Amino acid sequence: MSLIVQAVKPSPSHSFFVDSFWMLHNASADDKKVIVLPDGKIDLFFSRSATEPFHVTLMGLGTQPEQATIVAQTVIFAVSFNLPATEYILHQPVAHLTNNVTVLPADFWDFCAADLNEFDSFCKKAAQKIHTLLPTEIDSRKQLLFESLYAANGAITVKSLSEKVFWSSRQMNRYFNQQYGISLKAYCDILRFRASFHHISEGKLFPEQNFADQSHFIKAVKKLAGVSPRELSRNQNDRFVQFSTLPPK
Incomplete structure (x- = not known):
């Protein structure tokens, strides 16, 4: 490259x-x-x-x-x-x-x-x-919310997060939309997609991030990458820059 x-x-x-x-x-x-x-x-x-x-x-x-x-x-x-x-x-x-x-x-x-x-x-x-x-204090609900999100790579439901964080789904979604411009569910989908980069780059074209099935996995990848998992794994001409620059596991 x-x-x-x-x-x-x-x-x-x-x-x-x-x-x-x-x-x-x-x-x-x-x-x-x-x-x-x-x-x-x-x-x-x-x-x-x-x-x-x-x-x-x-x-x-x-x-x-x-x-x-x-x-x-x-x-x-x-x-x-x-x-x-x-x-x-x-x-x-x-x-x-x-x-x-x-x-x-x-x-x-x-x-x-x-x-x-x-x-x-x-x-x-x-x-x-x-x-x-660095702040001296962080909202405890937000801290637990993001720690849970990143630990699960987004493979967690909004309902489960709500129960874990003691913050209603409506309030969490309002916070996400106002602060980040997308819903919490949409952000979870992006984290799951990002977590699949390594195994797609290795040619493992099957779901590994709690996707419901192969069809759901392909649909999710196409939505966020614009191409199928197979085409993404080929990375023709190194055009998918994040795939060309993946750090070692």
Whole structure:
């Protein structure tokens, strides 16, 4: 693949809010067309290219496959957030950013173009900034809700979550729609889809994430990837960027 990719997991003290720090560098002289799949994360991008100056963008939840072009000589460093970060670290809802991005001030978190010269230094600076923003207190229902969601990779019903968290289904869905722009059930579906990436990439084209049956599995993958599990596993021309950059298990 023509893309250089690296990912780093956060420290345990940050892992409730941060999924990973990652970089993507198209070092070639050619643009690279890719398809970005829904993965249940909120991404904060710090980017520059030969044709665009340093800029910072925030991407909300994706609910459908999105075609994108990674311009030649583009460097992207990013923080991939778990959902609680929007409320407790970024202090803003992202409902209006479903399948969309917004441009942030170029000096956001005091980053600049020079911070894209070295990935390890970027990770340390981002982690230090996040550490200063960690909340002293978290709503216990929300903490249990997200811990349960991520532990199950979304393979849990809204009813079960409601009973476990002692929060009504209606209230949880209202919170999700207002804060993230989608229902809790839709988010569970995305997490299950994301959890299937590894076994699909290995050619295991059968349900492993509590899908009802093969038909349900195929339908769920087609809805979120736009193609069948078989076509996804082939990843022709490395166009499904997340499949081309899967970390080792």
